[in-house]
Amino acid sequence: MDAKQRLACLAAGLLVTLGATAENYRWDTVAMGSGGFVTGVIPSKSERGVVFVRTDVGGAYRWNGQSGRWIALTDFLSEADTGLMGVESLAIDPRDAAKVYMLAGTSYFNKGKTAILRSTDYGKHFEVIDVTAQFKAHGNGLGRQNGERLQVDPGSGKVLFVGTRRDGLFKSVDAGATWRRVDALDVSGTPNDNGISFVLLDPASVTQGTAKRIYVGVSRYGSVGPNLYLSKDGGATFAPVAGAPSGLMPQRAAIASTGRLYLTYANGAGPHPGSPSEPMSTGQIWEYDTAGGAWVNVTPPTVNTAYGGISVDPSNPKRLVASTINIWRPQHDGTSGDRIFTSLDAGRSWTDVMARGMTVDTNGIEWARTASIHWAGSIEFDPFDPKTVWVVSGNGLFKTDDIDAPTSTWK
Numbered sequence: 001m002d003a004k005q006r007l008a009c010l011a012a013g014l015l016v017t018l019g020a021t022a023e024n025y026r027w028d029t030v031a032m033g034s035g036g037f038v039t040g041v042i043p044s045k046s047e048r049g050v051v052f053v054r055t056d057v058g059g060a061y062r063w064n065g066q067s068g069r070w071i072a073l074t075d076f077l078s079e080a081d082t083g084l085m086g087v088e089s090l091a092i093d094p095r096d097a098a099k100v101y102m103l104a105g106t107s108y109f110n111k112g113k114t115a116i117l118r119s120t121d122y123g124k125h126f127e128v129i130d131v132t133a134q135f136k137a138h139g140n141g142l143g144r145q146n147g148e149r150l151q152v153d154p155g156s157g158k159v160l161f162v163g164t165r166r167d168g169l170f171k172s173v174d175a176g177a178t179w180r181r182v183d184a185l186d187v188s189g190t191p192n193d194n195g196i197s198f199v200l201l202d203p204a205s206v207t208q209g210t211a212k213r214i215y216v217g218v219s220r221y222g223s224v225g226p227n228l229y230l231s232k233d234g235g236a237t238f239a240p241v242a243g244a245p246s247g248l249m250p251q252r253a254a255i256a257s258t259g260r261l262y263l264t265y266a267n268g269a270g271p272h273p274g275s276p277s278e279p280m281s282t283g284q285i286w287e288y289d290t291a292g293g294a295w296v297n298v299t300p301p302t303v304n305t306a307y308g309g310i311s312v313d314p315s316n317p318k319r320l321v322a323s324t325i326n327i328w329r330p331q332h333d334g335t336s337g338d339r340i341f342t343s344l345d346a347g348r349s350w351t352d353v354m355a356r357g358m359t360v361d362t363n364g365i366e367w368a369r370t371a372s373i374h375w376a377g378s379i380e381f382d383p384f385d386p387k388t389v390w391v392v393s394g395n396g397l398f399k400t401d402d403i404d405a406p407t408s409t410w411k
Helices: 003-022 079-085 366-370
Strands: 038-043 051-055 060-064 069-072 087-093 096-105 114-119 127-130 150-152 160-163 169-172 196-201 214-218 228-231 249-255 260-266 283-289 295-297 307-312 320-324 340-343 358-360 379-382 385-393 396-400 408-410
Touching: 038 087, 038 379, 038 385, 038 396, 051 087, 079 096, 079 114, 096 150, 150 196, 160 196, 196 249, 214 249, 249 307, 260 320, 283 307, 307 385, 320 379
Parallel strands: 087 150, 307 379, 358 408
Antiparallel strands: 038 051, 051 060, 060 069, 087 096, 096 114, 114 127, 150 160, 160 169, 196 214, 214 228, 249 260, 260 283, 260 307, 283 295, 307 320, 320 340, 379 385, 385 396, 396 408
């Protein structure tokens, strides 16, 4: 056998060996410890342990409690759909946690292509429904932490609503396959190009298969136009809610089983100042009695700043958790960021969780020790373990297993 033959045999042997070895490899994502802005956290209220998050430029993820890792849901997207990594809103079917929907799109990628992504298997697979011709999303725009703009009707998994930046409110009656504009709501764009900041359907109002009370927040000052609307007939008609704060913009809303609506407000779309007219420097928390129409200012008296996240304990309608946004007060290890407050009496008094004491468990990600919880525009109780609270940040997502501890630990 000459040298050429020996070389050919050696190469063939290596190829066989490499091929056999390659079959034993298992490819997976690499956990880097996150970072960047997580814009919303959405836990399922019907199935324990199902939690989704969305980001401004990094797609969406589902929590795997068994492995303690986040599962990337949007890695399947190609370069032609780069903009769909900007997830503007995410919704879980209240009656079936396997069904999840996303509103995605980024104005400066793929000519602003916008889509509704829908899944029936917890986000393992998605169908992409192009809606660009009807409305456009901007997952990395101002107000991206507002929400949620996309909602599934608690009475019917086929009915969805989505609030848009420039084109008003849309409704689907076929689980997101097609959409029609809700002309009864006379809202299109806003001066800050954020449009509708949230849509909220009251589960207590479900009759004849669908929710009848629908709240819609609009990202504008009251001097420009009404910024909170209510429908009492499932979207057939809408009317401005009288007495709503006019000098601030609604950020988020949560409804208690008592019928009390809790809303956070700020002087801007956020998460940071967008213009001299929207400095994100002040805000409030308000309670609205859906039965009697009375408004009560329940803002924590110690911090006059913008407020972002709000959540109600499903097991106790008087227990609230709220977060500021765009302030820089002392936290842990010399860092500065937002404040988190809890209330046991429907906002009549508050406990400053950070001032009481907090620490960070780096969870193996050492850089997190000097990372603060800031841009906290979304905060949620775990519906099945309300001592557990999730909060978003410009440095990723943080969770505490005991929000009531004298020193809460976040990781």
